[in-house]
Amino acid sequence: MTRLPAAVLFDMDGTLVDSEKVWDVALHELAERAGGRLSPPARQAMIGSTMSRTMQLMRDDLGQPDRPEAPDAAWLTDRVFELFGNGLVWRPGAHELLRAVRADGLPTALVTSTGRKLVEVALDTLGRENFDVVIVGDEVDAPKPDPEPYLIAAGKLGVPITACVAIEDSPTGMASALASGAAVLAVPAELELPPTDGVHLRTSLEGVDAAFLGSLLRPVALD
Template sequence: MDPAAVLFDMDGTLVDSERLWGVALGELAELAGGALSEAARLAMVGTSMARSMQIFRDEIGQPDRPERPDVEWLTVRVQELFADGLVWRPGAMELLHAVRAAGIPTALVTSTGRRLVEVALRTLGAENFDVVVCGDEVQRPKPDPEPYRTAAALLGVPIGACVAIEDSPSGVASASTAGAVVLAVPAELELTPVDGVHLRSTLAGVDPAFLAGLLL
């Protein structure tokens, strides 16, 4: 049987956008008179904007720095970088198109805010997703299970019959706690093998039949 739905993460899973976030965060740190270490940048991968900004402030030693102006600056800068075009992760475009061709419902479940997601959808194709759940549209973002439970509810399918595709520990935790079967394809962060989470080095060669096999 095919999955009831396939739930795709965005940054680092479908497109190689984490490096663009790194560019923008590095520029923001310089404007703030500090510097962003690679360790701090990696700690932000897959997290909510609020958590990322907390890490950012701690990293540059300005814990009382106002958050809203930094979020606005960062959003505008990442919009510019996204608008230049996003690079697909290996095998991601082929899998997304194969899932759509098979008639399997799809959702995009991301920690990124709606403004930036709308730009990314120019590359991803809005028509490729029945539902889009953004990080600023849920009360509790990843690693909480709410984003994935919300996607399944909007699609009207049981979460336990869905396959979620993720690249980060935060996203894997969100999807697995929600009850989805998880296919994890690490991008920038190593993932520790966990019961019920299927690891692959790439999405190349993955098709709907492979995803169906994960449900057995």
Template sequence: MLFDMDGTLVDSEKLWDIALQELAESYGGTLSDAARRAITGTSMAESMRIVHDDLGQPERDPAASAAWIDARILELFRSGLRWRPGAMALLRAVRAAGIPTALVTSSGRPLVEVALETLGRDSFDAVVCGDEVAAPKPDPEPYLTAARLLGVPIERCVAIEDSRTGVASALAAGAAVLAVPAEVPLPPTDGVHQLDSLAGADLDLLAALLERRAPAGRRG
């Protein structure tokens, strides 16, 4: 099992909203709704490019903006993270069944370390962070890396995502994909099963997603 973090397991997108709007305000502007939607699921570098372009200030240093966001979002994460509906129950069911599990996120390691205080460090056999891969989502590298660390063929993995960027990454890697949109609606996509909430997901559904993609004569 391969779980995205922000917007999938924890309701952190609202915290990102706060940090991003505060950054925009510190630059004398307001982040547009379109820009905020475009940022969902992207790497920090791409997020800062979108922010600067949206504000009409492309000359700003993305590293400086990223450092500001990193510091602020750490404060917000430490104030408390809330689970997305159904996420805790599904993660616990997966772990109780002994299924190899990885966290695959675009967030950097310092932020993930804080989030793991809520998620549980023993909830994952591997953790792949956005600052630990050469090519972040939507590139397939994060999910391919997670499958390799778990020792499981990517074709036998189910990835759970909430964003277009994450879905694209998981599909390109070759995983079965369950999409559960959070802040931004997702269009119907071939090969992607979509639910309104993880409260509607269980081990039977995850097994069915893998069964659908198994070639004729190959089961289990």
């Protein structure tokens, strides 16, 4: 008998939609506004991180440790909001997988480090009806790589985290999902992902369905 996950927990940026390229545009524009240029290593370190961590990396990279965070964070949010509003491109296989999971009646959660304002506009592309729970980065005490966002999602869905599959694209997200106890499927987008114990790597979500996700779950212990 095919075993299915109790729920599927989706990251957003780079996993469901190709939004890291949108962030790339806005972050480089912000660095230029600050009179500098964002380095490739700093940009890579920002993938999957929170707004506060991103702003810290920006200040460090530009050599402007005393630069106020709030105005930059507000400008960046507004710029990404504008770019998100133009529509987001689905990652290969992501839309098909989300539809298949919903058709099979599985609970779903969106678990992202992105803040509520930007997630709300992204949901215009993703479809609010596709998620039973939405966990965002600015509404948790300990964002990714802490496991809290995934644990909260499973708790709100009323399912054990160990019976869930989390789908991620970044080392930060992988660390969060692994630490939560979920089975983890990782599909690289902007960053190469090294082989990691407990993480199932694929080049894309094409061909993935609920049965495949169920096969990633740890075997159930028999008494």
